Amino acid sequence: MSRNLTRKKTRLELSRHAARLFLDRGVAHASGDEIAAAAGIATRTLWRHFRSKESAVEPLFAQSSLRFAAILRQWPRDISIEELFAAHLGPDRQAAEDTADDILVVRLLAMLPEEPALRSAWLMSCQIGEEQLIEIIAERLDRPRGEFEVRLCAATVTAAIRIVDETVSLAAVKHGLKTTTAEVNAHLAQAIRKASSLPFCDPVTPRIWPDEDA
Amino acid sequence: MSRNLTRKKTRLELSRHAARLFLDRGVAHASGDEIAAAAGIATRTLWRHFRSKESAVEPLFAQSSLRFAAILRQWPRDISIEELFAAHLGPDRQAAEDTADDILVVRLLAMLPEEPALRSAWLMSCQIGEEQLIEIIAERLDRPRGEFEVRLCAATVTAAIRIVDETVSLAAVKHGLKTTTAEVNAHLAQAIRKASSLPFCDPVTPRIWPDEDA
DNA sequence: AGGTGAAATGTCATTTAGTGACACATAATA
DNA sequence: TATTATGTGTCACTAAATGACATTTCACCT
Numbered sequence: 262m263s264r265n266l267t268r269k270k271t272r273l274e275l276s277r278h279a280a281r282l283f284l285d286r287g288v289a290h291a292s293g294d295e296i297a298a299a300a301g302i303a304t305r306t307l308w309r310h311f312r313s314k315e316s317a318v319e320p321l322f323a324q325s326s327l328r329f330a331a332i333l334r335q336w337p338r339d340i341s342i343e344e345l346f347a348a349h350l351g352p353d354r355q356a357a358e359d360t361a362d363d364i365l366v367v368r369l370l371a372m373l374p375e376e377p378a379l380r381s382a383w384l385m386s387c388q389i390g391e392e393q394l395i396e397i398i399a400e401r402l403d404r405p406r407g408e409f410e411v412r413l414c415a416a417t418v419t420a421a422i423r424i425v426d427e428t429v430s431l432a433a434v435k436h437g438l439k440t441t442t443a444e445v446n447a448h449l450a451q452a453i454r455k456a457s458s459l460p461f462c463d464p465v466t467p468r469i470w471p472d473e474d475a
Numbered sequence: 476m477s478r479n480l481t482r483k484k485t486r487l488e489l490s491r492h493a494a495r496l497f498l499d500r501g502v503a504h505a506s507g508d509e510i511a512a513a514a515g516i517a518t519r520t521l522w523r524h525f526r527s528k529e530s531a532v533e534p535l536f537a538q539s540s541l542r543f544a545a546i547l548r549q550w551p552r553d554i555s556i557e558e559l560f561a562a563h564l565g566p567d568r569q570a571a572e573d574t575a576d577d578i579l580v581v582r583l584l585a586m587l588p589e590e591p592a593l594r595s596a597w598l599m600s601c602q603i604g605e606e607q608l609i610e611i612i613a614e615r616l617d618r619p620r621g622e623f624e625v626r627l628c629a630a631t632v633t634a635a636i637r638i639v640d641e642t643v644s645l646a647a648v649k650h651g652l653k654t655t656t657a658e659v660n661a662h663l664a665q666a667i668r669k670a671s672s673l674p675f676c677d678p679v680t681p682r683i684w685p686d687e688d689a
Numbered sequence: 690a691g692g693t694g695a696a697a698t699g700t701c702a703t704t705t706a707g708t709g710a711c712a713c714a715t716a717a718t719a
Numbered sequence: 720t721a722t723t724a725t726g727t728g729t730c731a732c733t734a735a736a737t738g739a740c741a742t743t744t745c746a747c748c749t
Contacts, residue, residue: 268726293706303728308707312591377526380602381595388594409642410669416638417670420630428623455624455672456631481745482697507735517699522736 272310272320275300279317280365288315288378315378318369322386325366328359329422330393336401342462343450350449351442370427371434391419401461414459421456425449486524486534489514493531494579502529502592529592532583536600539580542573543636544607550615556676557664564663565656584641585648597637605633615675628673635670639663 278299282291293314297307311317332349336342352360373380394415399406425448432438440448454462492513496505507528511521525531546563550556566574587594608629613620639662646652668676 271726304706305708305729306727309726312707314706377599381599384598384602385591385595388598409638412642413635413638413666413669416634417631420634421627424623424627424630428626452627455627456670458669485697506733518735519700519737520698523697526736528735 269320273324275302275307275310276318276320276324277362277365279314280321280369283318283376283379284365284368284372288376315382316385318379319382319386321362321365321369322383323389324362326386326390326393328355330390330397333394333397334400336397338401338467339464341464342453343447346446346450347443350446353442367430368434370430373427374431387419387423390422391415394419398459398461401465402459410459414457414461417456417458418453421452422449425452483534487538489516489521489524490532490534490538491576491579493528494535494583497532497590497593498579498582498586502590529596530599532593533596533600535576535579535583536597537603538576540600540604540607542569544604544611547608547611548614550611552615552681553678555678556667557661560660560664561657564660567656581644582648584644587641588645601633601637604636605629608633612673612675615679616673624673628671628675631670631672632667635666636663639666 275296279291279296282296282299285291291314293307294304296314296317297304300307307317311319332345335349336345352363369379370383373383392415395406395412398404398415398418399408399411402411404411425445429440429445429448433440450462489510493505493510496510496513499505505528507521508518510528510531511518514521521531525533546559549563550559566577583593584597587597606629609620609626612618612629612632613622613625616625618625639659643654643659643662647654664676
């Protein structure tokens with residue numbers, strides 16, 4: 262296995278331990294020593310992986326965004342976002358391990374109001390998602406990655422996803438609200454549509470290749 | 476003067492010192508001791524005001540958002556966002572002190588790519604701006620503050636403002652690009668229009684009062 | 690003006706977060 | 720098997736952050 266891949270997996274595993282401790286004791290009362298001990302590594306090693314204990318949960322958040330982005334990357338040009346979600350989004354369509362991670366994320370998001378330190382980790386992870394989205398939108402609409410319109414649209418859509426995530430998580434954990442996958446998907450797709458300043462949610466016309474005008 | 480107001484001003488003043496030190500030496504090489512010394516207070520006092528040295532710049536960022544929000548709050552219902560900006564936005568329409576603060580902010584934003592710690596402070600401040608915007612939009616469109624549509628719109632518009640701020644700052648500082656106030660205003664208004672999922676940028680119909688249908 | 694209580698600040702000790710330096714282990718490469 | 724990269728452990732250290740308690744400041748009252 263590639264060097265970089267194992268490192269990523271190590272970080273993700275550390276992230277899970279950090280998340281569980283933060284959930285149990287709260288961020289302030291979980292020390293770097295404890296996280297390292299729980300993961301069975303030296304404290305020094307923990308600090309080599311993360312610049313701060315709060316940022317230790319970022320891989321978990323980022324992993325979530327990255328899996329979502331992976332789905333969007335396989336998005337056929339001729340189907341709408343609703344169809345894409347129906348086909349690929351839901352706990353029954355992913356590994357059990359990933360679902361466990363999602364649950365950790367949801368529980369962490371529910372404690373954002375009380376834990377500002379966690380919020381900044383979450384926002385930083387959204388930033389990563391935003392960069393993914395720039396590439397995805399640029400690709401789908403056949404526009405350059407650096408273009409302002411593309412970056413703008415990625416930012417607004419990311420904001421929408423963030424709001425839905427926070428809303429759904431809070432509703433689920435704090436108010437015990439049970440929502441079906443279909444409902445969440447619909448909610449998400451609707452929010453993304455409203456937020457998108459470029460028309461990438463519907464089927465897009467395929468690029469016209471130069472050698473086709475013969 | 477009210478206790479709470481002096482506290483706010485103290486924090487803002489500390490914020491300016493922190494910003495200058497961060498700009499000079501970089502975040503990593505500016506210590507809490509130095510910030511406190513520069514501001515002429517005890518180090519212990521600095522930590523009473525801020526939970527971390529990075530968050531010491533938040534008041535400066537927040538101040539910027541708050542002044543912007545203050546303008547939006549005075550927004551007459553019968554004029555467009557472009558007219559509002561033309562009337563109120565620009566260095567010649569504000570105190571010299573505020574302009575100096577804006578310059579600090581712009582220079583800080585330009586170092587976001589190299590300073591992740593600063594980025595999380597910036598994102599946290601955007602969160603504050605977002606909450607302001609929720610109230611402003613709800614007020615202008617006569618909708619409840621808690622409504623999902625309103626929060627969504629505030630989030631997307633905040634994202635747009637953030638992207639414009641980052642873009643303009645980077646262009647100004649790194650590439651020495653000079654932009655006129657009118658250009659920035661146009662750019663900002665255009666981005667907000669594209670980002671807004673609710674129609675608050677144009678004149679809105681005044682609320683119909685119950686006692687008027689006589 | 691002078692007294693009063695709450696909040697801000699200072700001082701010092703202490704804990705916790707995070708880094709530097711160097712030795713050792715582990716795995717890919719020749 | 721020797722070689723080199725990179726990851727990890729140990730220990731000493733700096734810097735960030737908090738606790739405890741004394742002192743000052745200032746709005747508010749008489």
